[in-house]
Amino acid sequence: MSATPGATPRTTPGAAPRTTLHVGDLVVARLAARAARGVPGVAGLRPDLTQALLGVAGTVFGQQRDTLPADGATAVVEGGHADVSLTVLTRLGHNCRDLAAAVQRAVSAEVGAYTGLQVTVRVTIADVLI
Amino acid sequence: MALDPSAAATGPGADEQIEPLACGRDAAVVWDHAADGMLDEHERGCPHCAAAIADAHGLDGVVHRMAQEQPLPPPSLMDTVMEAVLDTVTAELRPQDLLALDSPAGPARLSRPAAARVLRHAVDRMDGMRARSCRIEQDGVHLTVAITVTARFGVDLASVTARVRQMVVAAGEQALGAPVARVDITVVDLWDEP
Numbered sequence: 180m181s182a183t184p185g186a187t188p189r190t191t192p193g194a195a196p197r198t199t200l201h202v203g204d205l206v207v208a209r210l211a212a213r214a215a216r217g218v219p220g221v222a223g224l225r226p227d228l229t230q231a232l233l234g235v236a237g238t239v240f241g242q243q244r245d246t247l248p249a250d251g252a253t254a255v256v257e258g259g260h261a262d263v264s265l266t267v268l269t270r271l272g273h274n275c276r277d278l279a280a281a282v283q284r285a286v287s288a289e290v291g292a293y294t295g296l297q298v299t300v301r302v303t304i305a306d307v308l309i
Numbered sequence: 310m311a312l313d314p315s316a317a318a319t320g321p322g323a324d325e326q327i328e329p330l331a332c333g334r335d336a337a338v339v340w341d342h343a344a345d346g347m348l349d350e351h352e353r354g355c356p357h358c359a360a361a362i363a364d365a366h367g368l369d370g371v372v373h374r375m376a377q378e379q380p381l382p383p384p385s386l387m388d389t390v391m392e393a394v395l396d397t398v399t400a401e402l403r404p405q406d407l408l409a410l411d412s413p414a415g416p417a418r419l420s421r422p423a424a425a426r427v428l429r430h431a432v433d434r435m436d437g438m439r440a441r442s443c444r445i446e447q448d449g450v451h452l453t454v455a456i457t458v459t460a461r462f463g464v465d466l467a468s469v470t471a472r473v474r475q476m477v478v479a480a481g482e483q484a485l486g487a488p489v490a491r492v493d494i495t496v497v498d499l500w501d502e503p
Contacts, residue, residue: 231393266402271427276410276486279417287414302412304419305402307427307484 202261202294207254209247211263211300214289218282220273224251225266225305261296270308279304330357340365410486411450421445424485428454431480432473437461441497451490452481459498470494 212224226234230250254263263286269278283300290298329335332355342348343362352358408424410417425443432440441457454477460469474492481489 228398231396234393271430271484274483274486275419275424276412276417279410279419279486280412280414283412283414283417299415301416302418303402303407304410304417304423306420307423309426309430 202256202296204254204256205249207256207261207263207290207294207296207298208249208252210290210293211254211265211286212249212252213247214286215252215265215267215282218278218285220269220278221282222268222270222308225268226250227253227266256296259295259297261290261294261298262301263290263298264301264303266303266305268306268308269304275304275307330361332357334358334361336361336364344369408445408447408452408485408487409450419485419487424452424487427484428456428477428480431476431484432456432458435472435476437464438469438473439500447487448490450488452485452487453491453493454481454489455493455495457495457497459500460496462499462501466496469496 215221215224234250251266252263254261256262265282265286267278267282269275279302282302286300287298290296327335327337330339332351334352334355334357339348339352339358339361342352343365348358348362352362402420406421407418408421410419425445428445429440429443432438432443437460439459441459442455443457444455446453446455456473456477458469458473460466473494477492478489481487
């Protein structure tokens with residue numbers, strides 16, 4: 180989370196300074212990935228090429244282990260709205276259409292509740308494990 | 310041996326006087342004697358020659374050890390890198406590889422190869438049938454499936470149409486969540502139980 184650039188805080192003595200809160204893309208991506216992994220039928224998230232290569236680099240050079248993984252999730256926050264894209268894997272036996280809708284509802288609810296943003300969730304089911 | 314005096318003599322510095330060891334011997338000659346195991350009395354006793362011989366042994370050890378080493382990264386690292394790169398490159402989904410799913414909660418898509426694999430798997434589970442290829446086209450939300458199958462010898466081909474169609478439609482609805490509007494079936498081969 181970071182302060183919006185260009186927001187000039189007023190420093191009137193005695194009054195609370197004007198404060199803005201901007202939630203970063205990566206925060207939303209990590210929240211979305213976490214929420215998606217909790218949906219029954221989601222076997223995992225598939226990182227995109229950049230995330231996969233960064234993941235490999237991380238295992239080679241050592242990386243922070245205490246961050247929530249965002250692999251398979253990307254987000255763009257603009258104003259009060261977040262666009263989330265998720266790439267998930269599922270198992271045979273779960274209806275893909277219902278699973279996609281369940282992921283969208285879960286992610287939208289969790290990200291919305293945590294950040295206060297309006298959320299659009301785009302789900303791609305990349306594979307069905309048989 | 311690493312150094313060959315004759316080669317050195319024809320090198321760029323051939324006419325330069327080679328600086329001898331403090332005892333007056335040429336280090337290259339001492340190295341060669343050491344390599345051949347033919348040290349003379351002076352070389353065995355002289356501290357300067359002994360230092361040159363130790364240098365030769367040191368270099369020899371390093372060069373041969375490195376030559377025998379297989380400078381491969383640890384297998385776990387190699388496997389990790391190759392696996393991750395291949396997985397992501399081969400699995401990188403292009404827009405034309407995706408089917409749209411009808412979701413009220415936002416845009417939802419399904420990998421076309423994954424959907425085809427699900428339908429083939431459903432047909433493979435049928436008695437006397439094996440799926441080969443499966444091509445899926447989409448018109449709106451409805452799917453058109455073109456599937457090729459092989460049948461066990463003796464299976465009633467007249468009933469194949471109805472059985473496979475039923476299986477594909479059911480799998481489309483239950484596993485994929487997409488209605489199948491049309492199924493084209495081609496029986497391309499026969500097989501027999503051994």
